[in-house]
Amino acid sequence: xxxxxxxxxxxxxxxxxxxxxxxxxxxxxxxxxxxxxxxxxxxxxxxxxxxxxxxxxxxxxxxxxxxxxxxxxxxxxxxxxxxxxxxxxxxxxxxxxxxxxxxxxxxxxxxxxxxxxxxxxxxxxxxxxxxxxxxxxxxxxxxxxxxxxxxxxxxxxxxxxxxxxxxxxxxxxxxxxxxxxxxxxxxxxxxxxxxxxxxxxxxxxxxxxxxxxxxxxxxxxxxxxxxxxxxxxxxxxxxxxxxxxxxxxxxxxxxxxxxxxxxxxxxxxxxxxxxxxxxxxxxxxxxxxxxxxxxxxxxxxxxxxxxxxxxxxxxxxxxxxxxxxxxxxxxxxxxx
Amino acid sequence: xxxxxxxxxxxxxxxxxxxxxxxxxxxxxxxxxxxxxxxxxxxxxxxxxxxxxxxxxxxxxxxxxxxxxxxxxxxxxxxxxxxxxxxxxxxxxxxxxxxxxxxxxxxxxxxxxxxxxxxxxxxxxxxxxx
Numbered sequence: 001x002x003x004x005x006x007x008x009x010x011x012x013x014x015x016x017x018x019x020x021x022x023x024x025x026x027x028x029x030x031x032x033x034x035x036x037x038x039x040x041x042x043x044x045x046x047x048x049x050x051x052x053x054x055x056x057x058x059x060x061x062x063x064x065x066x067x068x069x070x071x072x073x074x075x076x077x078x079x080x081x082x083x084x085x086x087x088x089x090x091x092x093x094x095x096x097x098x099x100x101x102x103x104x105x106x107x108x109x110x111x112x113x114x115x116x117x118x119x120x121x122x123x124x125x126x127x128x129x130x131x132x133x134x135x136x137x138x139x140x141x142x143x144x145x146x147x148x149x150x151x152x153x154x155x156x157x158x159x160x161x162x163x164x165x166x167x168x169x170x171x172x173x174x175x176x177x178x179x180x181x182x183x184x185x186x187x188x189x190x191x192x193x194x195x196x197x198x199x200x201x202x203x204x205x206x207x208x209x210x211x212x213x214x215x216x217x218x219x220x221x222x223x224x225x226x227x228x229x230x231x232x233x234x235x236x237x238x239x240x241x242x243x244x245x246x247x248x249x250x251x252x253x254x255x256x257x258x259x260x261x262x263x264x265x266x267x268x269x270x271x272x273x274x275x276x277x278x279x280x281x282x283x284x285x286x287x288x289x290x291x292x293x294x295x296x297x298x299x300x301x302x303x304x305x306x307x308x309x310x311x312x313x314x315x316x317x318x319x320x321x322x323x324x325x326x327x328x329x330x331x332x333x334x335x336x
Numbered sequence: 337x338x339x340x341x342x343x344x345x346x347x348x349x350x351x352x353x354x355x356x357x358x359x360x361x362x363x364x365x366x367x368x369x370x371x372x373x374x375x376x377x378x379x380x381x382x383x384x385x386x387x388x389x390x391x392x393x394x395x396x397x398x399x400x401x402x403x404x405x406x407x408x409x410x411x412x413x414x415x416x417x418x419x420x421x422x423x424x425x426x427x428x429x430x431x432x433x434x435x436x437x438x439x440x441x442x443x444x445x446x447x448x449x450x451x452x453x454x455x456x457x458x459x460x461x462x463x464x465x466x
Contacts, residue, residue, distance in 0.1 A: 013369055017341070017420050043370035044419045077449035083375055084410050084447075117450040145450070310340050 006037035011302035037070025105133035116145035143174030144245035168262035343459035350432035367457035374412035
């Protein structure tokens, strides 16, 4: 036992979208870079989910036996806004989650990652189905949508109340940014002409050990200095509004929930030429997980793909390979 | 954020049926990172040379099996627009686009599961009709 690695196939979404890699190519790539497993968004790379055809299941089965990768996590979404005119009722939502549990089981997954903001009230009515199929329902705790956000806190409270091995969390390392992602500032400056002073201020805030989610909480509105640096909303607002998705939390924010960690998203914005991630200290994160006896997977989730200029090639394969090299090395060092 | 997914280059062309040009169409990928039922497409808009196409003239298909008006799509919860499979947006207009160069703008807007605002993607392409 020990910490194992995985790649969220989300990382390679543009290869798939542009028809450069099939799902088979992607599985091969993950195997070739020595990751132990995969995480998938069925809505992204499988057809007809959550009720795929038998033919789709047969293709999936062939792929999973060919590459023998751990089937780590199934990322699902609850389409509460399926219709323009109304929100889905609780009964409709619960039925949708049950369908997803059945599909996750059929695909071979034991963990479902529920997207942030999934309502806590789906848990109790879905628990029996989760137990029957052996699938844990785990909320994603993501920067800007995590601890201190009402819907996430409600979910965490419900998780503590029900205290089931079939309910847990998937923390995302966007919570632990020690530097604001450089790639985002570069993108916004080049594409929209974002004010360099605004970007510099964001860097300083992180250097001072805080972040914009915390400042917004403190002020009850956008940090006044950040607001004062928005000179032209067309150029600056996108960058400014996006900043609260990166938090600079202490690892100890996970302490009360550590036994519920079923899987971890290792967010990747930018691997540098030195082979480290620009914003996140993965040694610090892995040390914490190891110290707390975590022996699940940690999955590369490359999100730098959103911040590549339109006429530039997305270096997704290179970034994912470099990140895996880093975390595999760190795990070896830490576990001995 | 998903602008580059919109309006696949080189796909805009006039549509001929029974020897007549009935309109024009273009292909686009989804403005999201996963497939969604058609009812979650918030709207689609087309503009040609700065003039907006009437909504009722737009037809949409995710797979060339079923075609829908935008109004009809609001109720289509079982047919998905899959990620990685381009949909076709057709504008019904007798005679289609005239010969020459046109600036065609396509906007695709989707509702997502957890982001509180719909995600809009825009792309304008110069289309030459010969």
